[in-house]
Every structure is written in C-alpha cells, then in structure tokens.
Amino acid sequence: MRIIGLIAVYNEELFIEAILEYHLAQKIELYLIDNESTDGTALIARKYLGHGLIGIESLQRRGLFRLNQILSRKQELAQSLAADWFIHLDADEIHMPPEPGQTLAQAIEDVDSAGYNAVNFLEFTFIPTIESPDHAHPHFQETMCWYYPFLPRSLHRVKAWKKQPGPVDLVSRSGHFVAFQKQFIYPVPFQMRHYQFLSVAHAIQKYALRRHPAKELAKGKHGWREQLDPVTVRLPSCSQLHEVKDNSRLDFSRPRSVHFLDNRIARQPNRLPGIRIRDYNPVKRLLQRLVTKISK
Numbered sequence: 001m002r003i004i005g006l007i008a009v010y011n012e013e014l015f016i017e018a019i020l021e022y023h024l025a026q027k028i029e030l031y032l033i034d035n036e037s038t039d040g041t042a043l044i045a046r047k048y049l050g051h052g053l054i055g056i057e058s059l060q061r062r063g064l065f066r067l068n069q070i071l072s073r074k075q076e077l078a079q080s081l082a083a084d085w086f087i088h089l090d091a092d093e094i095h096m097p098p099e100p101g102q103t104l105a106q107a108i109e110d111v112d113s114a115g116y117n118a119v120n121f122l123e124f125t126f127i128p129t130i131e132s133p134d135h136a137h138p139h140f141q142e143t144m145c146w147y148y149p150f151l152p153r154s155l156h157r158v159k160a161w162k163k164q165p166g167p168v169d170l171v172s173r174s175g176h177f178v179a180f181q182k183q184f185i186y187p188v189p190f191q192m193r194h195y196q197f198l199s200v201a202h203a204i205q206k207y208a209l210r211r212h213p214a215k216e217l218a219k220g221k222h223g224w225r226e227q228l229d230p231v232t233v234r235l236p237s238c239s240q241l242h243e244v245k246d247n248s249r250l251d252f253s254r255p256r257s258v259h260f261l262d263n264r265i266a267r268q269p270n271r272l273p274g275i276r277i278r279d280y281n282p283v284k285r286l287l288q289r290l291v292t293k294i295s296k
Contacts, residue, residue, distance in 0.1 A: 001109050003028050004054070004083040005095075006074045009045070010035040010061065012091040014198060016044050017138055022094050024052035027105035030089075031081065033073060036061040054081075071170040078161075078168055085112065088159045088175055094141075094193040095121060095160070100249075104190075108160060111186045117162035118178065118185045121192035123150045124250045127260060128199055129238045136198040144195065146241040149255035157192055158185060191250060196259070200233050203261060236260055 005028045009016060023030060030053050034042045045056060059073060071088075078086050085108050087095060097107035111119055126147040128135055135144040150156075158177045161168060169179040197203035242251045 001084045003085040003105050003108055004081055005030045005087040005089045006077055007089040007091060008033040008035055008070045009037060009041050009091045011037045011039045011041060013040040013044060014136060014138060015091045016041050018141060019091055020045065020048050026103045028087065029054050031077060032056045033059050033070065035059050067174060068171050071175050075168055075170050083163055085160060085162050088170060088178060092195045096191040098188050098190050112162060116184045116186040118158055118183050119160035120155050120185055120189045121157040121159055122189045122252055123157050123192050123194050125150045125194045125196050127196050128235055130235045131238050133235055134199045136202050140195060140198050145244045146238055148241050149252045151255040152257045203233055
C-alpha cells in the first residue's frame with residue numbers, strides 16, 4: 001500500500017529534518033510544497049529527494065500566508081498523485097499509530113482492511129514552559145516534554161483518508177477535517193504530537209509576524225494567530241501540563257478547548273463546554289457515531 005503525506009512548509013528549518021525523518025521511518029512517502037521559504041528549509045528537504053520524498057514544488061506566497069491556496073493545492077495533489085491513502089501534514093506535527101509496535105503505515109493498512117476510509121487523530125500540543133523556555137533547535141523532541149491534550153470539538157483532526165474517486169474538501173474546515181462523500185471514520189483515534197512553538201521568540205516569529213488575506217480573516221479564520229500580541233505571550237508552568245516520561249503513552253485527561261497562546265484564554269474555561277472531563281471518552285463517542293451511521 002502506498003501512503004503519501006502532503007506537507008507545506010515556510011521557514012521551517014528547525015522542524016523539517018525531524019518531521020521528514022520521522023514520517024519516512026513510518027513508511028510514509030512525502031510530497032513537499034515550499035511556500036517560498038527564505039531560510040534553509042528547502043535545502044534541507046532536497047537531501048531526501050529519491051529517499052522517500054517524491055517531489056518538491058514551489059507555491060507563491062506574495063507576503064501572505066494563504067491557507068486556502070495551500071489546502072486547495074493539496075486537494076489537487078490528492079487527485080493527481082498515485083497513492084492508496086493520503087495524510088494532510090503540517091511541518092510541526094508528528095502523526096502516530098494508535099498502538100505501539102507498529103508503524104503508521106501498518107496501522108493505516110489495518111484501517112483499510114477493516115473497511116474504513118478516514119482516520120481521526122487526537123492532538124497533543126507540546127510547548128515550552130517557564131522552567132524550560134527554549135527549545136529552538138533541531139532536537140526539540142528530546143528536550144520539550146510537556147504537553148496538553150487539545151480538543152475544541154469532537155473529530156477535530158480527521159487528516160488521513162483513502163484516495164477517493166471524486167474530490168475531497170480540506171478548505172471548509174481549514175485543513176482540520178477532510179470531507180468527502182461516503183466517509184467512514186475509523187472508530188479508534190490515532191495520535192498526533194503538535195509542536196506548536198519552540199520558544200517565545202519562535203512563537204512571535206511564527207504567529208505574531210504572520211499576515212493573512214483579508215478575505216480569510218473576514219470569514220473568521222486564523223483567529224488568535226493574526227491578533228497575537230507579543231506582549232501577552234506567557235509560558236505555563238510544568239505543573240500545568242502533562243509530561244512525557246520514558247516514551248509512555250500520552251495522557252488525554254483534562255483536554256483544553258483553547259490554546260495557551262489564544263488571547264481569549266482569560267475568558268474561556270479550561271475544559272470542553274458541556275462535557276465533564278472525567279466522562280469524556282473519545283473512543284466511546286466515535287463508536288456512538290458509528291452506530292448512528294449504521295442505523296441510518
């Protein structure tokens with residue numbers, strides 16, 4: 001089975017080697033869209049051409065982060081590239097199988113064999129802390145060990161899908177949820193590590209200095225990212241987060257519905273509205289959706 005990850009990058013030289021190395025080791029081939037990076041991102045990536053990286057193309061930026069343009073291009077690639085499955089990847093994400101002892105490719109093969117055509121990922125957001133504030137180096141995975149589960153809504157990250165005879169829609173949900181006809185989501189979620197930023201300076205560079213098209217902002221997209229005030233950036237303490245220890249399974253208790261960097265944080269509760277955290281079971285909720293769909 002051939003699985004291709006579609007990844008778009010802009011000035012990601014701190015992330016790119018680790019992200020490529022990881023997914024290639026998981027037997028996922030990669031196709032890279034370079035959004036006119038001005039650092040060493042493309043140069044680093046070119047070393048992997050012919051070694052699992054099947055192509056690199058350039059996409060014009062023109063001074064703005066045009067998410068819809070990037071997602072539309074990924075939709076086109078999902079139609080034109082020869083593959084059995086696709087994964088929509090970002091440069092700061094690591095996608096993991098649901099169980100240890102198997103590769104991501106093997107896990108997706110199991111999903112396919114079971115008759116499903118899409119996979120949801122639980123998001124675990126890794127960030128620096130007051131006690132350990134700077135991880136702006138290529139070995140960030142080894143040093144940044146604190147995280148929080150992030151779940152603003154159920155089925156928040158449906159980002160892997162079986163190649164479809166018709167088009168898929170990544171744009172409508174800003175790349176968080178791929179939509180297509182006769183979708184059948186695997187009831188057991190996979191996991192995704194999201195390394196949101198590596199230091200306060202990196203957060204400012206990545207978000208506060210980024211600009212977006214006015215049309216996308218008018219539709220309510222990008223939210224806090226466009227409005228992030230560098231003065232308001234505050235790191236949490238390690239005690240406020242979960243910690244990875246000895247490659248143990250990630251803990252999905254106490255998920256947040258708002259990111260730490262979000263300017264709304266002072267106005268938002270630290271849990272999902274209407275859901276008691278102790279009662280939250282993502283597998284149970286997905287199974288309930290599956291039963292409902294079958295009954296229809």
